[in-house]
Amino acid sequence: MARLGVALDLGTSGFRGQALDLDQNGMILSTAVTTRHPLPGANVMDHLHFAVEMGLHRAHEVVIQAVNKVIDNLRIENNEVVRLAVCGNPIQLSLFQEIEIRDLAYAGKRKLEALGVVAPKRDAQIVKARKIYGLKLPADTDILIPPAVRHEIGADALAMMIQTGMLEKDEIAIATDYGTNAEMALVIKGIVYTGSTAAGPALEGQHIEDGLLALPGAISDLDFEPGNGKPTGSLDTAAVDQPIRGRLKTYILNEDMTAQAGDTVDPTTGRLLEKGVEKAVGITGTGVIALISQGLEANIIRLPRIITSDSKIHLPNGITFTEKDLEEAGKAIGAVRAGHFALCREAGVDLEDIETAYMCGASGTYVDALKAHKIGMIPKGVKKIYQVGNSSLAMARDMVHNVDELWHMKRIANDLRQHHCMFANSKVFEKVYILELSYWTQGMPLDQYQKFLKKFGLPPLKETAGIPEVIKTVKKDIPELGTMGLAIVSDIGEQKTTVFENCIGCEACVEECPESALHMQEEEGDFSIAINLALCNGLACRRCEKACQEKVFSLKKLFTI
């Protein structure tokens, strides 16, 4: 019998798994990825909310069902699996393990003390599969669980530091995972300064009117090509304030998640100038970053305004980017910038002292690094930018291949000379975020930005010259898919059906759901409603409940077994 291992990355936006053959030096056999997270909602707070409201066990059950589906889709014999390693943030790992999560669900000390919550020690450990309720693997399989340094520095952050090798280099470097929750780590002389900012979902293409997660049909990059020179009939002096005329070329993700040429349009009208191969459905986070970067350069965006006749930038297929979208994205970019600034203050260095930047996660892999650099999402003075892909899955793979990696990780966690900056408590973060907010949403000029920095006793932003070198260590966020290839698991969601007494079958709830997560069935006059948990927006949405005229619908009841 073969000895197989499974590496598992439990991410906030979805799960990724790989099967390895341990008898063949850890050769990758197959890969499976889910298109979303199985729990309702789009961020860790939604996942925690579900666990708090519905019970930890119920949340664990939903997570484990999805894990089982990922393993099934690896197309291996489950009874040959001797080892599984997980990696992810402490919230996902705690749900997987079914241990206390309330210390992660609330931020105030007072509340935690009132509830009598004791934070569990999230240490490196190996447990048997039988200890993980519901996991469909042999009872004796070793489950490797990596450590968290503290709840803000989880196994995912450790993976980021270890996989980039930044801890061993003698340089000032920063690693950032650009997501809904932007995690960042600044390393200087062997000391790590970490922080995490709720940048918001705009960087993932959500909360943008025509926004989309990184899925087929999503505009993932754009190039502005100036054409026709200056605006017609204008003098040179007037031209400074005019948008530059030109063509906007789009790149769109195809079925294999590779960017292909999309249509080229006139950004002020949307007029088609050149036909592309792929058809655009929406714009994703990396596209938004590229659009803002190029829009500023072409003077079509003059913060906080968009300088077109209808104040929108036009993309192919009637997709538009509005001033409201610009504001949402600006807030997210501002949060990342304020985070970088605050970390540097904690470490006693200037932003411009940072020599190397590592971009992690899927968006960090696919974004055009130079466009992101131009709008300040990467500190201005860096000489090198590395785009390193999904470090959590790579870490899990390393542990499956060699168990010593787990203990190596534990040693690093124990020895880590770390300093966590809670941005919510940081005066520097607060001040710089207010400046960023003014810059992005009010169009505050840079000289005023500098003036207020001085007034707050903070160092000015310095001019830097030169274009950094970009090194892509991987082409895709998962570089090698294995001999049996990739399976995409789209039916991750648990289906739950409930009959509601006195339901008249009007389908108001079904129509109201923004994610099409509900379906109505009729059987002999009884109406039952089915929900797909993974599609549902979570307990913070509840538009279905509001829509019910008869007041018989209950989302919690629908969630309950």
Added chain:
Amino acid sequence: MEKAEYFEKAAQHIFDVNVDAAVELAKKYIDEGHDPTEMIEKGLSEGIRKLGDLFDRGEVFLPHLIIASETMTAAVKVLEQALPADQAGKKLAKVVLATVEGDVHDIGKGIVATMLRVYGFEVFDLGRDVPIATFVEKAKEVDADVVGSSALMTTTMVGQKALEKALTEAGIRDKLTTMVGGAATTEHWATKIGATFWAENAGDTVMKLKEIFS
């Protein structure tokens, strides 16, 4: 110095966000035995009002407004020492404001507090991670007209619902305007829990409160 000259100078110091000069001026004004209320209303408030107008037109930016509001608070503190407690400056309404228990995010709530002060409201900012009982106690103590709560996490939104209930049980909900805000909240949420209104941001809060109190 003529009183009119005092007022003009005070307004200018607020506009220039010159704390030392504003405090100095306030002290001198009191020493000469003038009426502190008049100084607050015709001097300091005038300066902050002017800034508010420029802010609305996009000519002055948020950090300027925040520092000006801090300058004003410092000067008012000096002037109020010369006032009997019951004669403190006239305000549009008294607002008790805080981030709910379990939540420590309060940059946005701080901006709301600043803007409300600029527009003539008296704000009691209780900070963050604030228990429901503290909201209720403070509202009673200062005889508040408005209670506002902020929640940035979906797990802490329930605190806003509990607050509505606690205010009702304390028998003061009927005479209060309640408002909820924060990234996690929506208009629907406000309606559902029985809050008077939902505000999307600081500007929205000012607009909605001014419709009620003016």
